[in-house]
Amino acid sequence: MSAGRVMRSSRTGRAGQYLALLAYLLFLAFPFLWLISTAFKPPRELGSLHPTWIPKDPTLANFRQAFDEQPLLDAALNSLIAALGAALVAVLLATPMAYAMARHRTRLARAATGWVVVSQAFPLVLVIIPLFLVLKNLRLINSMPGLIMVYVVWALPFALWMLVGYVRAVPRELEEAAAVDGAGRLRTLVSVTAPLLAPGIVATALFAFVTAWNEFFFALVLLKTPEKQTLPVVLTHFIGAEGVADLGPLAAAAFLATLPSLVVFAVIQRRITGGMLAGAVKN
Amino acid sequence: MTSVAEAERPVRRVPGGTRRRRVTDHGAWFLVLPALIPILILSVGPLLYGILLAFTDAQSGRTQPTQWIGGLNFRDLLQDTLFWESFRIGLVWAVGVTVPQFLLALGLALLLNQDLRLRWLARALAIVPWAMPEVVVGVMWRLVYNPDAGILNETLRDLGLGDGRDWLSGLGTALPAVIVVGIWAGMPTTTVALLAGLQNTPRELHEAAAVDGAGAWRRFRTVTWPALRPVALSITALNLIWNFNSFALVYVLTSGGPGGRTRLPMLFAYEEAFRYGQFGYAAAMGCVMVAAISILLAVFLVGRLKGGDDT
Numbered sequence: 001m002s003a004g005r006v007m008r009s010s011r012t013g014r015a016g017q018y019l020a021l022l023a024y025l026l027f028l029a030f031p032f033l034w035l036i037s038t039a040f041k042p043p044r045e046l047g048s049l050h051p052t053w054i055p056k057d058p059t060l061a062n063f064r065q066a067f068d069e070q071p072l073l074d075a076a077l078n079s080l081i082a083a084l085g086a087a088l089v090a091v092l093l094a095t096p097m098a099y100a101m102a103r104h105r106t107r108l109a110r111a112a113t114g115w116v117v118v119s120q121a122f123p124l125v126l127v128i129i130p131l132f133l134v135l136k137n138l139r140l141i142n143s144m145p146g147l148i149m150v151y152v153v154w155a156l157p158f159a160l161w162m163l164v165g166y167v168r169a170v171p172r173e174l175e176e177a178a179a180v181d182g183a184g185r186l187r188t189l190v191s192v193t194a195p196l197l198a199p200g201i202v203a204t205a206l207f208a209f210v211t212a213w214n215e216f217f218f219a220l221v222l223l224k225t226p227e228k229q230t231l232p233v234v235l236t237h238f239i240g241a242e243g244v245a246d247l248g249p250l251a252a253a254a255f256l257a258t259l260p261s262l263v264v265f266a267v268i269q270r271r272i273t274g275g276m277l278a279g280a281v282k283n
Numbered sequence: 284m285t286s287v288a289e290a291e292r293p294v295r296r297v298p299g300g301t302r303r304r305r306v307t308d309h310g311a312w313f314l315v316l317p318a319l320i321p322i323l324i325l326s327v328g329p330l331l332y333g334i335l336l337a338f339t340d341a342q343s344g345r346t347q348p349t350q351w352i353g354g355l356n357f358r359d360l361l362q363d364t365l366f367w368e369s370f371r372i373g374l375v376w377a378v379g380v381t382v383p384q385f386l387l388a389l390g391l392a393l394l395l396n397q398d399l400r401l402r403w404l405a406r407a408l409a410i411v412p413w414a415m416p417e418v419v420v421g422v423m424w425r426l427v428y429n430p431d432a433g434i435l436n437e438t439l440r441d442l443g444l445g446d447g448r449d450w451l452s453g454l455g456t457a458l459p460a461v462i463v464v465g466i467w468a469g470m471p472t473t474t475v476a477l478l479a480g481l482q483n484t485p486r487e488l489h490e491a492a493a494v495d496g497a498g499a500w501r502r503f504r505t506v507t508w509p510a511l512r513p514v515a516l517s518i519t520a521l522n523l524i525w526n527f528n529s530f531a532l533v534y535v536l537t538s539g540g541p542g543g544r545t546r547l548p549m550l551f552a553y554e555e556a557f558r559y560g561q562f563g564y565a566a567a568m569g570c571v572m573v574a575a576i577s578i579l580l581a582v583f584l585v586g587r588l589k590g591g592d593d594t
Contacts, residue, residue, distance in 0.1 A: 014399075021394045024387075025408055028470065031423045032411065034434045038426050050440075051432050093321065096314035119326055120521065121576055123528040125552040126569030129336060129562050130329035153325040156318060214416035216531040221557060232418040236535060239425075247432055254422040258415050265414035269407055 038251035039063070046247050062248035063256070066238075069249055072256070074227055075234040079213055079257075081144055082230055086151035086212035087205040090159050093152065095201060098163030099193075103172070116157040128221050135222065142224045150218050155208040162207065166200030167193075203268045210261045231257045336566035343560035356567035366568065368543065369551040370575070372458065376547055377527040377579075379458075380465035385519050387466065388473035393503075395474070396481045406478075413471035421535025424464045425451065451537050457544045461536055468532060469525070473518055480514030481507065516587055520580055527576055548572050 033053070038046065040058040045051065066072060131150060132141070140146030170193055178188040216232040223229045226237075235257060238250040337356055341349040360366060395406055412420065427435050428450040436447025450460040484507050492502045530549040533539065539546035539554075548568065556565035 017394055017397060017399060020390065021399060021405055024391050024394070025405060028409060028412060028467070030434070031420075031427050031467070032415075034427055035419075035423045038432070046432050049431060051434065051437050053434070093318040097318035100314035115322065115327065119330070121524050121573065121580075122330055123549060123552070123569050123572045123576075124530065125549055125556065125565060126333040126573065127326070127329050129556055129566055129569075130332035131325065133341075133562070134329065134332070149321070149325060153321050156322060160318070210414060214418075216416065216418050216534075217553075221553075232416050232531075235416075235418050235422060239422075239535070247426060247429065250422055251426060254419045258419050261414045261416065262411070265410065266407070269410060 035251050035255055038247055039255045041248060043248060062252035065246075066249035066253040066256075069246070070234050070237055070253065071226065072231070072234065072253055075229055075231045076257075078144070078223075078228060079230040079232075082147050082151060082219075083209045083212040085144070085148040086155055087209040089148065089152045090155040090208045091201055091205045094156055094159040094163055094204070095197070098160050099167050099189075101160065102164045102167035116160060119157060124217055128218065131218075132221060141222060142228055144228070147219065147222050147230075150222065151208075151212040151215065154215070154218070155211050158211070159204050159208055162204045163197075163200060166197055166204075169200075170196045206264050206268045210264050213261055333566050334570060336563055337570045338567075339563045341562040341566070343557075343562060349563070352563070356564050357571075359564065360567055360571060365543070366548075366551060369546045369548050370571075372544070372546060373527055373548040373572075374575075374579075375458065376462060376465065376529075376533075376545075377523055379462045380469065380526045381519060381522045384466045384469050384473055384522060385515070388470055388477055389515075391470070391474045392477035392481055393507075395478055409474055410471040412468055413475075417468065417531035418535050420464065420468050421532050424467075425536060428460055452541045454541055454544055457537055457541055461533055461545050464532060464536060465526060465529070469522060473522060476514055476518040477511065480511045483514075484510035516584070520583065523579060523583065524576055527572070527579070 037053055037055060039062055040060070041051075041055040042057050042059045042061060045055060045057065135141050135146045135150075138146070140149070174192055174196070175188050178192045179185075183191070214232065215230075219230045219233050220236075223233060226234070235250075235253055238246060238253060338351060338353060339349045340352045340355075391409060395402060395409065399405070415423075427433050430436060430447065430449040433447075435450065439445060439447045448456060450456045488506050489502060492506050497505070528549055529547065530553065533545055533547055534550060534553075537545045539550045549572075552565045552568040552572070555561045555568065
């Protein structure tokens with residue numbers, strides 16, 4: 001009898017859980033659905049006092065107008081260069097360091113880890129003013145290399161953290177076996193460790209890519225001329241001085257700017273949660 | 284399991300240990316340097332430089348050399364009521380976002396940890412806000428809050444809850460409206476972190492407690508929470524820091540308006556530095572923010588750690 005009661009109560013509990021989950025998903029999804037809806041609405045519907053979820057008269061006019069109003073293609077190209085550059089350089093620099101941090105408990109590695117944590121606590125304004133002055137002296141203001149350098153350093157903490165987890169997941173015994181078989185240190189790294197680490201490195205690079213693609217504050221301060229600016233900065237140009245925005249093109253451009261991040265995130269989704277799991281287990 | 288691994292390692296290392304160790308240390312330096320140099324030049328350096336700037340009268344585009352002015356910036360800052368108002372708003376925002384964010388994310392993480400159908404889909408959807416540029420998040424919610432074409436007012440009208448209002452430019456509604464967006468935007472990171480912590484809780488213990496007749500709340504208090512606490516503490520601390528220092532969301536949503544009601548300290552300092560060119564003064568604000576965060580965190584962590592002893 002008691003078993004039956006437990007069953008019944010757990011069944012209503014289940015239903016409640018599904019309901020709660022549904023509520024969460026609605027809360028998380030509805031702004032994005034509304035963005036898509038707005039992006040495909042003609043101006044007449046956008047002006048209507050009773051907006052609907054599904055456009056009655058879907059149109060691509062907003063997208064065309066968005067490209068006419070702002071240099072979206074140039075901005076997308078700038079974003080792509082910045083994000084690719086940042087991802088590649090960050091991974092190139094972070095992988096050896098992560099390897100050292102995971103395999104050797106040196107004081108240096110510990111200090112670096114400490115710094116990674118501490119640097120999170122500082123407001124960007126304290127970093128951006130000196131960076132602005134330094135980059136200005138190096139004539140790297142309003143330039144892609146300057147922005148990429150900043151993005152690399154900014155992506156390093158999380159990249160290091162993810163990579164350390166992945167390195168720890170590669171069994172030390174494999175490397176030792178290779179060493180016993182007479183492989184040199186470099187040889188071991190290249191032909192034993194690197195292939196096992198590759199998926200983790202790709203995931204980290206993609207994560208750095210998304211972070212740089214989405215970044216706004218540094219780009220806002222460091223890029224001055226419109227033709228150099230990245231997508232997030234150009235997006236804000238759709239919003240006028242008094243906060244009045246041309247909703248249709250704004251929504252269309254925002255939707256397009258999100259797509260690359262969403263695609264990349266779909267690819268690495270499992271790895272991010274997995275990497276976080278690994279990190280949590282190790283701590 | 285870990286204790287076994289730890290017990291094994293020293294035994295294995297004993298033969299010829301010292302020499303090998305020194306060699307690997309040199310190797311470690313070599314591996315660490317490529318990342319360390321940029322960190323030193325573009326992270327450690329600028330931070331120290333920034334702290335020094337707070338004690339100068341540095342301005343943008345000035346021809347005379349900048350001078351040391353001691354604590355003058357800080358003395359001015361003490362009397363700057365606008366800054367302290369912004370500071371207060373920053374604290375309200377940081378706490379107002381972090382606390383509900385944690386509670387909501389905890390609920391979601393507990394759900395996602397169950398064996399529900401379509402869990403994979405829910406997990407994927409739950410991290411969508413994470414993938415979005417902050418600017419897009421801001422734009423999106425502007426569309427939601429839009430007084431005429433926005434879905435929020437339309438829904439309120441449908442439900443017969445009045446005509447709705449201009450959420451982002453109302454003096455009373457702007458800050459709450461912006462806080463909701465902040466909660467929404469930070470849900471995924473918090474949820475994923477808590478989910479990771481949940482998967483660490485011992486399942487057998489959970490089942491044993493259930494067999495012993497412990498209710499869901501009891502099981503949560505006695506089994507889940509103790510295992511989850513370290514993760515919960517660190518993600519909440521990080522959220523506090525991130526939220527206090529946040530910029531892009533509010534910049535896009537309200538640019539600090541109406542009448543400064545949503546002007547977070549970062550927005551204030553940004554304007555001071557890059558609109559009015561007061562680099563030294565803005566750097567002093569940054570220093571005050573760091574100090575505030577440190578105190579906030581210290582209070583939070585000490586309080587939590589003490590609270591933990593009772594349970």
